Amino acid sequence: MRVVRVARFGGPEVLETRTAPDPVAGPGEVVVRTGYAEINFIETQLRQGFTPGPPLPELPYVPGGGVGGHVVSVGEGADSGLVGRRVVARTPGFGGGNAELVVVRAEDLVEVPDGVELADATALLNDGSTAVGLFANAGIRPGERVLVEAAAGGLGSLLVQLAHGAGARVIGAAGSPAKLEVAAGLGAEVTVDYSRPGWTREVLDATGGRGPDVVFDGVGGELGREAFGVTARGGRFSVHGASSGSVTAVDPEEAARRDVTVIGLEQLMAMSEIKGANERTARALAEAAAGRLRAVVGRTYPLERAGEAHAAIEAREVSGKTLLTI
8 A cells, every 4th residue: 555654854855655565454443445634734743853742753654643534344343334434533643644544443433424525524533523622611602702813724714613603703813815715704703814913903903902702822922922912801712733833822920910711732632532532523523414514625635745735734825624635
């Protein structure tokens, strides 16, 4: 089978297509023939030898934290009725998904409901689960003002929809007119280009000077710090990423003085337990099947162009999710 292999940390060029032996399912396992492999931003950071949290993979490794496809064989003790089923699954150790065939535990499969395209289901595997968890932790109430950073990204686009569906008034922040248009189409009442100086003034104007009640911070760095600076007194600041390269530095004394609850990056670790993650993915897929949640798939690339896919993500060229087709 074909796989993407990383032999050294570095730029997108270190992603190379290689051949490897076809895997065989062990006891309780299944083999999934991959239709789509998702790419999370964190995978581009790990490839560079940088991590905002998870341990760096041991070289050489096959990247890819999740796949969507069909079960083609099962190991001893696994249900043979799974063969042919459409499924999505996380790969062990946040790697191994950029391959034509992937072995996963049968109990870790999430079936794709009728009416949901496999590409969309793959896009919802990890981002859908994370969005559902972040949304629940933030405790959003109808009428609250919610600022979503990277509002046209794979995860941000889902947070916009969940907050809008809960009756919140959403401010979508992104870095280009095209991405702002995506956010507006998903339910953002106001859109703000955070690549422009003074963008937080627009956020304050949109909230009558009070600031957003909830901020979903997936960017971090100086931009995240600016977003924290305009969070409403008594609000919630939810951290889930550091695409800028660093997590937002929040002064605990300032947060206490303004009565801002900081829901830190550690919430992601609490979401990493596989059973809970799969349950949240199933909820996201059910919302998609009901027409209440839409995955935004920005671009797809064939397996052998994985380097181009990583480069496009790093250059912030893509709205929504980027997938490899296999």
